[in-house]
Amino acid sequence: MSEYLVHFLLLSFYLICFIQIAFLILLKFNKKQYNHSQLFNNPIPVSIIICAKNESKNLQQFLPFVLEQDYPKDLFEVIVVNDQSTDNSTEILNDFAEKYQHLHIINIPTDEVKTLPGKKYALSKGIEAAKFERLLLTDADCKPSFNKWLSIASKNQKSKIILGYGAYETKPGLLNKFIRWETANTCMQYASYAAMGLPYMGVGRNLSYDKSLLDGLKNDAGFQEIYSHTPSGDDDLLICKIANKENTSVCLDKNTFTVSVPQLTWKAWWKQKTRHSSTGKYYPAKVKNLLGLYALSHSLYWFLGIVLVLANWKLEIGNWNLDFGIWILFLLRLFLYWFNAAKWYHQLGEKKILLFYPLGDLGWAIYNVLLSPYIFWKNRQSWK
Numbered sequence: 001m002s003e004y005l006v007h008f009l010l011l012s013f014y015l016i017c018f019i020q021i022a023f024l025i026l027l028k029f030n031k032k033q034y035n036h037s038q039l040f041n042n043p044i045p046v047s048i049i050i051c052a053k054n055e056s057k058n059l060q061q062f063l064p065f066v067l068e069q070d071y072p073k074d075l076f077e078v079i080v081v082n083d084q085s086t087d088n089s090t091e092i093l094n095d096f097a098e099k100y101q102h103l104h105i106i107n108i109p110t111d112e113v114k115t116l117p118g119k120k121y122a123l124s125k126g127i128e129a130a131k132f133e134r135l136l137l138t139d140a141d142c143k144p145s146f147n148k149w150l151s152i153a154s155k156n157q158k159s160k161i162i163l164g165y166g167a168y169e170t171k172p173g174l175l176n177k178f179i180r181w182e183t184a185n186t187c188m189q190y191a192s193y194a195a196m197g198l199p200y201m202g203v204g205r206n207l208s209y210d211k212s213l214l215d216g217l218k219n220d221a222g223f224q225e226i227y228s229h230t231p232s233g234d235d236d237l238l239i240c241k242i243a244n245k246e247n248t249s250v251c252l253d254k255n256t257f258t259v260s261v262p263q264l265t266w267k268a269w270w271k272q273k274t275r276h277s278s279t280g281k282y283y284p285a286k287v288k289n290l291l292g293l294y295a296l297s298h299s300l301y302w303f304l305g306i307v308l309v310l311a312n313w314k315l316e317i318g319n320w321n322l323d324f325g326i327w328i329l330f331l332l333r334l335f336l337y338w339f340n341a342a343k344w345y346h347q348l349g350e351k352k353i354l355l356f357y358p359l360g361d362l363g364w365a366i367y368n369v370l371l372s373p374y375i376f377w378k379n380r381q382s383w384k
Contacts, residue, residue: 180353
């Protein structure tokens with residue numbers, strides 16, 4: 001490695017660290033912005049929509065947590081769209097329907113031709129059947145963390161869109177730690193962007209919006225073309241289109257979280273992530289550029305830092321007399337982000353992964369490099 005190359009890499013590393021620290025201003029946790037849900041005395045009607053495909057086990061385990069929310073039964077309905085299931089989901093749902101009058105089931109036959117990919121077709125059926133204006137979306141494989149989830153999440157009446165947090169169950173192993181790290185990191189990004197007036201996504205397992213916001217999309221040919229040809233996007237392409245600074249808020253009240261079943265193998269998790277990544281190229285240019293710059297600078301921070309630490313700054317192999325500027329900037333950026341993450345983890349109930357932060361941060365740098373091709377390639381994976 002020539003001395004000129006080392007100097008170039010060193011200057012690049014300084015620039016990357018500056019960009020990363022600049023992004024910290026955007027991603028910092030602000031308790032005033034995120035830790036509140038404006039409570040009102042009068043509850044509003046809410047339609048909860050759950051799309052389920054071969055989820056009999058999860059429905060049996062988690063659906064009661066949704067059905068038994070502490071909320072006036074005449075002010076909320078639970079719509080489960082049974083999406084061409086071939087297991088015993090139908091029988092389980094029918095049993096629940098006998099006990100819970102506010103449960104409504106939509107069965108999509110296995111021979112029905114879908115006009116939308118992924119779970120979007122099932123979701124469209126649920127939205128069409130919803131009788132209330134306020135919609136609250138969640139998944140069959142997750143449960144509310146608290147029996148007042150619906151009460152608190154629905155009372156921010158000033159916002160037509162509420163972005164919530166969907167956590168994952170804690171299980172042993174490296175994969176589970178990284179799933180939870182990446183989930184918290186994703187929340188840090190979409191919550192921060194929403195706070196600065198650039199909402200671009202939510203998570204479909206804990207997302208609320210008004211049904212009337214979708215009316216204007218029916219005649220939007222450009223949006224319909226993109227939406228109908230991507231397997232995912234019901235929780236980001238949609239938010240990109242209907243959300244703005246005035247109509248969107250973020251609710252990170254701990255009582256409004258949902259908890260989902262995580263993937264148990266790296267292969268299953270990777271398939272899930274590559275399917276979801278296919279929508280990133282359709283984000284608004286400003287959001288896409290900011291997210292891309294952050295991810296690129298994050299990966300380069302680790303790559304250049306490791307290269308410069310391993311390389312001999314004075315070109316004397318074996319001599320570890322490194323430039324202290326590399327160490328200072330590398331550790332400064334790491335500890336600033338680590339300290340900021342601690343605040344987020346406290347609010348998100350993810351304190352158990354705090355010590356995992358540096359390894360997760362490095363893993364995310366590798367993850368971005370490996371995932372980037374899927375952002376640009378067409379991806380037609382089904383949702384199940």
